[in-house]
Amino acid sequence: MHEQPTSPEDLAALLASTGYLADDGLATAGYLALRLGRPLFLEGDAGVGKTAFASALAQATGAHFVRLQCYEGLDATQALYDWDFPRQILHLRAAEAAARAAGSAAGTAGAAGAAGAAGTAAGTAGAAGAAGTDGAGGARIDADTLEAGLYDRRFLIARPLLRALERSPTVLLVDEVDRADDEFEAFLLEVLADAAVTIPELGRIAAETPPLTVLTSNRTREVHDALKRRCLYHWVEHPDVDREVAILRSRLPEVTDRLATQVATAAKRMRELDLIKPPGVAESLDWAGALITLGSPDLTAGTAAATLGAVLKYREDTDRVRAAGLATLLEP
Amino acid sequence: MATAALIGFARRLRADGVNADAHRVQAMLAAVDALGVDQVYWAGRLTLCAEPDDLPIYDAAFAEYFGGKRRPKNLPLAPALPRVSAPFLAGPPPEPGGTGPDEEPSVLGLSASPDEVLRQRDVAALTAGERDEVRRLVTMLAPAAALRRSRRRRPGPRGEIDPRGTVRLMLRHGGEPTALRRRDRLRRPRRLVLLLDVSGSMTAYADALLRFGHAAVRQRPAQTEVFTLGTRLTRITRGLRHRDPDAALRAASDTIPDWHGGTRLADSLRAFLDRWGQRGTARGAVVVIFSDGWERGDPALLAAQLDRLRRLAHRVVWVNPHRGKAGYAPLAGGMAAALPYCDEFVAGHSLDALERLVEVIARA
Numbered sequence: 001m002h003e004q005p006t007s008p009e010d011l012a013a014l015l016a017s018t019g020y021l022a023d024d025g026l027a028t029a030g031y032l033a034l035r036l037g038r039p040l041f042l043e044g045d046a047g048v049g050k051t052a053f054a055s056a057l058a059q060a061t062g063a064h065f066v067r068l069q070c071y072e073g074l075d076a077t078q079a080l081y082d083w084d085f086p087r088q089i090l091h092l093r094a095a096e097a098a099a100r101a102a103g104s105a106a107g108t109a110g111a112a113g114a115a116g117a118a119g120t121a122a123g124t125a126g127a128a129g130a131a132g133t134d135g136a137g138g139a140r141i142d143a144d145t146l147e148a149g150l151y152d153r154r155f156l157i158a159r160p161l162l163r164a165l166e167r168s169p170t171v172l173l174v175d176e177v178d179r180a181d182d183e184f185e186a187f188l189l190e191v192l193a194d195a196a197v198t199i200p201e202l203g204r205i206a207a208e209t210p211p212l213t214v215l216t217s218n219r220t221r222e223v224h225d226a227l228k229r230r231c232l233y234h235w236v237e238h239p240d241v242d243r244e245v246a247i248l249r250s251r252l253p254e255v256t257d258r259l260a261t262q263v264a265t266a267a268k269r270m271r272e273l274d275l276i277k278p279p280g281v282a283e284s285l286d287w288a289g290a291l292i293t294l295g296s297p298d299l300t301a302g303t304a305a306a307t308l309g310a311v312l313k314y315r316e317d318t319d320r321v322r323a324a325g326l327a328t329l330l331e332p
Numbered sequence: 333m334a335t336a337a338l339i340g341f342a343r344r345l346r347a348d349g350v351n352a353d354a355h356r357v358q359a360m361l362a363a364v365d366a367l368g369v370d371q372v373y374w375a376g377r378l379t380l381c382a383e384p385d386d387l388p389i390y391d392a393a394f395a396e397y398f399g400g401k402r403r404p405k406n407l408p409l410a411p412a413l414p415r416v417s418a419p420f421l422a423g424p425p426p427e428p429g430g431t432g433p434d435e436e437p438s439v440l441g442l443s444a445s446p447d448e449v450l451r452q453r454d455v456a457a458l459t460a461g462e463r464d465e466v467r468r469l470v471t472m473l474a475p476a477a478a479l480r481r482s483r484r485r486r487p488g489p490r491g492e493i494d495p496r497g498t499v500r501l502m503l504r505h506g507g508e509p510t511a512l513r514r515r516d517r518l519r520r521p522r523r524l525v526l527l528l529d530v531s532g533s534m535t536a537y538a539d540a541l542l543r544f545g546h547a548a549v550r551q552r553p554a555q556t557e558v559f560t561l562g563t564r565l566t567r568i569t570r571g572l573r574h575r576d577p578d579a580a581l582r583a584a585s586d587t588i589p590d591w592h593g594g595t596r597l598a599d600s601l602r603a604f605l606d607r608w609g610q611r612g613t614a615r616g617a618v619v620v621i622f623s624d625g626w627e628r629g630d631p632a633l634l635a636a637q638l639d640r641l642r643r644l645a646h647r648v649v650w651v652n653p654h655r656g657k658a659g660y661a662p663l664a665g666g667m668a669a670a671l672p673y674c675d676e677f678v679a680g681h682s683l684d685a686l687e688r689l690v691e692v693i694a695r696a
Contacts, residue, residue: 008374025377028375029374035366036366072483083500085495085499085503092507096507150503218611218612219383219611221523221554225351229356229382232379233383235381276610276640
């Protein structure tokens, strides 16, 4: 296990070593979440690096990373655990077949005295019914063993939440929690509060150390205050030009300082233009990547026009940027 | 640092409208402990705030309370504006002559009960007593959008086959197939978004509209959002959650900085779409705009925003109080530009018209 960071600056340095450059606020938020053991609730424009932060945090602290993407209708069988029913049935059939085979082998030498007991046991199991009826023979399946075997851990499919509880330490990313519905939110609250789940057939599974949870939201609906209250809240801003240059440089080793500065400056000006979807860091990275792929050493009005589709995703935005003049974006 | 000073700061924030409850204050104390006293800014901001609107309030309060040690990055929205409570206490003076052009009390008054007449009357032209009665009746409306099919499924008698439930039933019978289990999609109410124009030209209707908004929020608190449009966009859903209509209206009107100002419909509509609508608040929702369509800016800008809205929303309903008046034609620049993008265009000038609006919303 890695060392835990001792200060927000320390965490920022650890994150930087994984290629994620966090500003003061985000580093402090991450540090506090680690220290206080509270979930971190992140909001911000799309593409500012909320999801990337969670995976960088996992990498920086040497934790496992588990991601749960939320959507409407998400329920416990998709988020927490589910039984592998086909395998259970297969197991049942296999046990039955084995019992029948054993029964026909042992049938002739059958001990009549045990037949009654075997019948009852098979009856309760239900499963071994076939073996039980022709079973004057001694073939029997121990009902309890069979039943216990059916609900063995190997038949349990761990979904993200259970995976996060089973492996420690873990960073659990609950992405776009606002897309899930109220029922799921209440359920999530319960799991986060206990850092444990109780599976009726298996018992309680508790996390060795509670997972560090990062929740992100796009504010499509208001997340319940009960959930927010448990969390640290942070609004992730777009990075300033210097930081964005540094991010481009660290993520795209091929990018030149000059090109990175040009892309970051142009992206910043676009954010000031009142667009429907202002470009985030993700878009700047795509843009710089596109320019590198095309082999352009420079961002000029010509290359910008050719690659605008990497940064702007609405026709209205493209029109607006063109109207403002591509050349003005590039002025140093 | 003295704990008392931190608690005092939290109290100050509460007074400014940030929901810094005891649970959060406790978290702040733990955070200050973990970070050291020179990091109070972040310790407080991360623990006491809960939404973007809280951040400028926090920055302003922090600068003032702790003597501006930390640069407030986002400046406070606006200085405290004088509270305008006029429309709830008194309302505009009754016009001499009192009746709108479409009302003919001499004819209606004979056949209908006084209550019926009141239903038809323009809200802008009521006496104080009548207004109280209309207020009471508006409170009793229950606007709510229709149901939609949700992605969440429930076991039920019909619908698609539920493999999980069926197999679980098989296991119980020793792996023998017995009966098929089924599951069906749930039905969920659609989101309802009300955008109320509170500019000067809508003053006479503001009270009734806010009450209508309150009735909607109370009907489906989690599925309703109410905003005011004017020179800027204000979200008043939180204030309207109070049970008592008068308390709710007071709380909501306190948060509106641009009462009776000018109208910049296109700008405030764009603010709504950028900050809320596009992210999801308007997606698949029934969006109701209450406005007379008086737009100071270029109508083309308003049309562009409505086009965006129409592509996001399930239905766009425009409510214009003047629609109910005889001889009104939607010729004003903004209204004419907006009409092609609206699914419904209805009047909202009287109680009767508001009741019809409830039906339109429920049908949408």
